[in-house]
Amino acid sequence: MQHNVRIAEIKIAKRPDELVCILGSCVGVCLWDPNNGLGGLVHIMMPESNEDKREKGKYADTGVKALVEKMEIKGSRLSDIVAKIYGGASMFSMTGKKNTLNIGERNIEAVKKSLKEIGIPVVHEELGGTTGRKIIFNLDTGKVEVRQLK
């Protein structure tokens, strides 16, 4: 079964399901536990949370943590979990102007920082660029298929 993970959502599933999401400047963090085929995907939109803590999945700092917690509740050990990260593109090239927001890059940075803090190794990544991606995260094999336009 395929589960679509929308903006700011956190979903976990078990093999043989697949988690799917489309990423622009958002960053998708795939966490996988090879022991039990349990995996999760958080669709992160912004680098850091402000005071609004309700939508944990929206932010890099809270989202990654929340996903790890969910997996731990389902029986995964932190030491078993590996991460793959995708997305963070710069969708709109500003002609003649510097794009000060540059959210894609900031998202990537924040996600990496979060993962490092928690202690989860990143085993594969495909980040940045100027185009969006569709990722299909297979929980049976732990492989992530990345589709890109052009």
Add this chain to the structure above:
Amino acid sequence: MSDKTSEYKVLFLEESGEYVTALNENLVAIEKDKGNRRIIDNIFRVVHTLKSSAAAVGYPELSELSHKAEDLMQKIRNSELEITSDIIDAFFEFVDMVRVYLKDISENKVYKLNIEGMMKRFGCLIDSAGKEDKKEAAAVQPAADKPAEIKVVFSEYEKKMIKEAKKQERMIYCVTVSIDPREQMKWLRTELILNKLTEMGEMIKLVPDKDEILKPGYNGVFSVILSSAQKPENITGKIRVDLVKEVKISEVTDTETFTLVHDPDRGKDEARPEKKEYITKEDETNLLSQAKEYNIITSSDTIRVPVNKLDSLMNLVGELVITNSGLKKVESRIRGLFTENDVLSNEMNFVTDKVINIVSELQINVMNMRMLPIANVFNQFNRVVRDLSKEQNKQIDLVLKGEETELDKKVIDEIGAPLTHLVRNSIDHGIEKMDERLKKGKPVKGQIMMKAVHEGNHIIISVKDDGRGIDIEKVKETAVKKGLASRQDAENMSEEQLLKFIFKSGFSTKDEISTVSGRGVGLDVVHNVITALGGHVNIKTRKEEGTEFIIILPLTLAVTAGILVELNQSLYAIPITYIRECIKITKHEIKTIEGYMTVKLRDEILPLIDLHSLYDEGGLKIEEGKEILVIVVNYQNKAVGLVVDRIIGEQEIVLKPLEKHYKVIKGLSGAAILGDGKIVLIIDVVALVGLYREIEERKNGVSEVRAVDEVWDLEEVNQKGQMMKEKLDKKRKEIKKLEEDEGEKEDFVKKLVNTSFKDAALSLSHLTNEQMEIYATSIDLMSGEEMVNRIEENLEEPYCCSMMKTEGEINASMVFLISKEEAIRLYDILNEKKEGTTKEVDIDVTSAIGEINNIMSSAFINNLANLVDMKINPSVPMNSYDMLGALMQGVVMQEEFLNKKVYFANTRIKAKEDKEFVTRLMIMSDKDTLFQLIKKIKG
């Protein structure tokens, strides 16, 4: 009744309450584990104690009935009988009977307990053992054991008498006499014996007292503390007369004080218990001491205190806390009069600090005194669940968690009823019948879990079942049917909003309920009680998986911290838990929308509530150029600004409900008295936010559009300068024309969009030398979130996107979307190429699309800028080609527009040969922009 006996009565009632609880618990336990000796012994013990107590305090019927129950239990203990569900049912009925009787006694409804039926039932059960029970006479015999339960304390006078006696070398005896139950006039016999005893010595104390002996319920057992020079044998010899069943005599040797059985109420000024010679049989001594270990009888290091005493103590401490903060103020003022290192002022400072510490500790301690474990409430549910599941032929396990969690006594008292409703609900409607569960593949045994846990300043109590869950659709149907919401509203409501309906009264009638998968019996009661306690209820439900009701309550009820504010020289307090921040605004920041004052606070429109008018404090007077103080309060994610005159400071307050002393006033939750004796009224934030919500919900999201309508009230605008007028007149004609064309009244932005499209089409035609048309097939105003959801269906489709932001006085973004196929077709047409020439989207295609957006968006911006006479410039468009989903994310993140309003226009571009292209244009702006427009026009 004399004071003494009524005192006993109170004690008896309290203890009996515990017996009933213990019986219920043990009966539920024995039902699950029929062979358990320990539980059988427990039941026996409790029944036995109840029997003795009842006899001692003078409820012979109760005693008799308990005795019968005890007999039955004895048979079971002796293995002459086996526990059957009949026996357990009979016992449950017996317990209920006792409970009701006790309640009536406590309410001073005195009557004779009708025990006949129950006696017979027990009798039959005993007989079923196959052995005749001939102990008829024994039915009254329990009286013999009663003294064990009587608590006797010597008064000062009595102690003196004992001392005197000791001095004169007389012995102190305790004589206990049981008169044969066959004696009809026990009081007369007692009198005779007492006369004889007084001949032999001085009577120091008589238990029970004379009044009691003369009462009809007197059971013929009494004790005398006697000082006498006689030998014990002589005394017993003298009084062992006809119809005296038993005489016990023992010597009391202590010279100071004597307590026969410890009395908790007066025990503190008495010495520890010295002798317990009262008990008749050895094995019963054991039983009773065991009973004590089992915590059925209150242990002697506990003092029973009436709750009202605690309450008044609590109130006093509350006052102390407040007076104390007054002290602190005085102290700081005094300190100001002295130099920094003055010894006296330092000393004063030291002392006040110490007092403050002690007071706060005192407060915590008193608060803790009122705390009781929720187990008191939870354990009752064993019985409730057992009865109901049996009645409905369901098998249900009750799992209790966090019973040790402590709650305020008031909460404990009140929470029982709502929890009962919730548990009933789960059993009645949540958990399915056994066969139904089997069919669904669920375990046959249902489960109800009650859980209590502390979380920060709150206590969370939840009742969770694994039943069928709430059918949201049916709730929706019923809500519409009952007229609680319109069909359209109901469709747009979130699950959470819909679930709120089940708390509405009237939603809970049985008939309707059966169509709403049941939920709702008495749930309004739950809601009301919890709200009254300052808490709220959340519901989590999943179809076929179960429902969880989560009650969230504040930890303490009495003392809260609040911010004191002044309104027209009257004092008000706002509970600090609701306060988000305090801000200062000026008059021109206040905007009126539909008659309601609002102010913009960090991209958020904050409604203002004028407390002056609400509380009749002379209305709000805003002076030009003067800062206005606004306290932003927050309740359930809804913020409201309260306009006040002055903020005085933080203060601990003891909330006193107004309705007790005055009456209920909407918007005020109570009053409090300050250290200096001033009275403050406490603002009910929940009610205020609720009030605002009501208004808002009625408007139901259309306010933005109407606000714009208001702006373009042409009458008003006509009064502006000549330039403006001309422009507007021109536009007005266009608008009129549009109106005629469309034959319906559109809101202004829509008109503006359509006008702009026409302008854009003109420019485009000019550019391409082709007749082009651009028009919108629909324009809708929606939230960013709605829009993201709306175009979700084909997120993977490649799209061309162009985004243009405005620069200048208005912040808006225009986003133009067109699918890959349409973009290529349009590109070919515009470049006069044959359709199908271009295969892929390249930089030329994207820039062409960017150019179209440039034309369309610029037209819109120019029209807008002309109208409001503001500087708004289009910026360079940003172009992109990607999956629709990725593009939308990019837009969303660039603009953070999930929280913004979007005009979403489904647009058609028509070129030669009637070729049509489907595109979308989104105009996004924060609400702020609209208010800037209003300001501009009105200013």
